[in-house]
Amino acid sequence: MDALLEPLEALMADIREKWSELSGEQGILESLTEFAKAIDWTEPLVVSLLSFHAVLLLLVVAMRKNGSFQAAVFFLGVSIVFCAESLNKWMAANWRTFARQPYFDPNGIFMSTMLSGPIMLVLFLQLINYLWEASSLLVSLKRRQLMHQACQRRAESQDGQDSKKHK
Missing domain, CATH: 1.20.1280 (Monooxygenase)
Structure with a gap:
């Protein structure tokens, strides 16, 4: 089971890293709020x-x-x-x-x-x-x-x- 979770955790860490690069220091919720306001x-x-x-x-x-x-x-x-x-x-x-x-x-x-x-x-x-x-x-x-x-x-x-x- 851990063998299945490790690639998923690595993928999620990569997604979080890419998200922070694209959105600066904002979180997902703040980015979505700004998107909705724009x-x-x-x-x-x-x-x-x-x-x-x-x-x-x-x-x-x-x-x-x-x-x-x-x-x-x-x-x-x-x-x-x-x-x-x-x-x-x-x-x-x-x-x-x-x-x-x-x-x-x-x-x-x-x-x-x-x-x-x-x-x-x-x-x-x-x-x-x-x-x-x-x-x-x-x-x-x-x-x-x-x-x-x-x-x-x-x-x-x-x-x-x-x-x-x-x-």
């Missing part, structure tokens, strides 16, 4: 992003049984996250056409927080849903298998009793 939450771009994420989440939950829809949303989400860096560069160059202030820094903090992060959470919910469905199917399959085996045993025992009666 954003104009009435900005049409921000409202549109939040609305998009809310609608996407509602659709994923409402259509959780529709595999084709879930696959389409999954590939759309992965594509958006994959293209986020290029999208951030383009938006940094053209921010005046759709925003009141330049949110798009070279590190992509805004894009990661406001676009990729929520999409990744939706994709994680889809993963949980896939696992739930797969486990439900396995349980259902195993129940049917056990019922089939019980029926076969019953039929075999009745055949054995019938053959004894005929002798």
Whole structure:
């Protein structure tokens, strides 16, 4: 167990070190608070992003049984996250056409927080849903298998009793 925890602790120490390098002496909570204060939450771009994420989440939950829809949303989400860096560069160059202030820094903090992060959470919910469905199917399959085996045993025992009666 300790062998598994050591790499995780090393990874967490590395993440903390990188975070302190990027954010100076601020902690995560202070950085998030400053980020939230820096954003104009009435900005049409921000409202549109939040609305998009809310609608996407509602659709994923409402259509959780529709595999084709879930696959389409999954590939759309992965594509958006994959293209986020290029999208951030383009938006940094053209921010005046759709925003009141330049949110798009070279590190992509805004894009990661406001676009990729929520999409990744939706994709994680889809993963949980896939696992739930797969486990439900396995349980259902195993129940049917056990019922089939019980029926076969019953039929075999009745055949054995019938053959004894005929002798």
